[in-house]
Amino acid sequence: MLTDQRHQLIRDRLAAEGSVLAGELASRFGVSEDTVRRDLRELAKAGECRRVYGGAVASAPFAAATISQRGGHAIEEKARLANAAVAVLSAGQSLFIDGGTTNEAIARAIPRDIELTVATNSLGVASVLSDHPLVELIVLGGRYVRDLGTCVGADTLAAVAQLGADLFFLGSCGLDATRGVTAFDSSEAEVKRAMAGNSAGILIAVTNDKLATTAPYRVAAAGSISHLVVEKTAPAAILADFERQGAQIHFA
């Protein structure tokens, strides 16, 4: 049996059942467990599964499933948020848009007949806007981080530094009325800070589960948020805190 065939069979089994056992595969293929372990190690290195004690579990499909479930459930809500968010746009504005699924939804919600200048470090947002005929698109390059779907690093910061925007669509992070906007990744936070610093206003669109959460890295003070787009069911008390600090609240 070819090594490649073993790999493919393992892939199939992972896709079908979500997990495999090293010992079982060894007896099924008629090879030693060491060989199976080597196979699993290679597949794991290629990102096609995650190695666990005793075997391996599917990574990409499983992750995709959870994302699509999460996205699938909230996707309608995110589309509503996105429509409310793009309502604040006016023709001729320039925007920063960074990463996150909410921002991709916003990019999709941007009408095709509005003239805008958009700078983004998100491949997803760039792809969506790449065929909007009236959008002048500026891609903020740099080191691409798979988990974030965005570019970060010195090159990205340098590109941001040369630009200014009327509005910054700040995506997917922690949001708290006292700690302000926070992010989970240091490099990501750097870029967001740079964008925030070069923008006249900041817009954040969040689902309820993001309200009143925090992450390690500070991005911007709560007082610098100019537009906050939330679900209709968002807790009024929390919104009042943001409103008191100058944010304009928009209900989706």
Next chain:
Amino acid sequence: MLTDQRHQLIRDRLAAEGSVLAGELASRFGVSEDTVRRDLRELAKAGECRRVYGGAVASAPFAAATISQRGGHAIEEKARLANAAVAVLSAGQSLFIDGGTTNEAIARAIPRDIELTVATNSLGVASVLSDHPLVELIVLGGRYVRDLGTCVGADTLAAVAQLGADLFFLGSCGLDATRGVTAFDSSEAEVKRAMAGNSAGILIAVTNDKLATTAPYRVAAAGSISHLVVEKTAPAAILADFERQGAQIHFA
């Protein structure tokens, strides 16, 4: 038995079973394993299968089938070119890849188990490589040009200037043995020139209709091409001109 007959039988077997074993084919055809290995090597070079230890597995047809639904008729030929082009890659190399549908096909043909560093100004190439787990992806940002599908301009040039690559996959342009590589757009040519200047080698993959054509803006001399990937039916006279100037010819 004729060589061509063997090739056809191997093709049939690949199509029917998805994989073949070198030893088994040798005894079936009554030839030495060396001869079978030679056959498989040629078929792999032509993109009709993928060589693995112990034999070969079918490669292109399935992927090409889904792609060709979306694209035109040249898609299949481009996939063959792409498979031949990625054959020159070795692990650990760093690449520049610019725009064009051929380069997107090449990006798709890059195997998922090879470690590479890739810098590209093409949104399409970046999207394809964004989920290759072992590819370190650097996005070369700048002003996005819809017609080209790439970023160009001062920002892009500055980003290219900070990088170097072992190989530059130069896409979609005019190609002539005396005028060298030429492009249709001034800004595009600038970026290509910068990439060419910072690369140790240049690879160009072209369909026959691009051979012996020219465009207004010069990109690189014919002598700077290190690898030229062409269709099997490419005119030998033209290829000889390039070969005389140092290019290594690869047939898809």
Next chain:
DNA sequence: GCAAAACATGCAAGAACGTGCAGAACAAGA
């Protein structure tokens, strides 16, 4: 805390591989 299972690593044998070379088969031309 202990034993068993699972694991990673190094190693050696064997299989598969690529390359260079020489002979055989074949076609083209004198």
Next chain:
DNA sequence: TCTTGTTCTGCACGTTCTTGCATGTTTTGC
């Protein structure tokens, strides 16, 4: 018919890859 050149093929050689085993380490279950 003979010569010449080309292509195909098999063999020899050194190299690379895979695999199973031995060894020592880590994890798990009790």
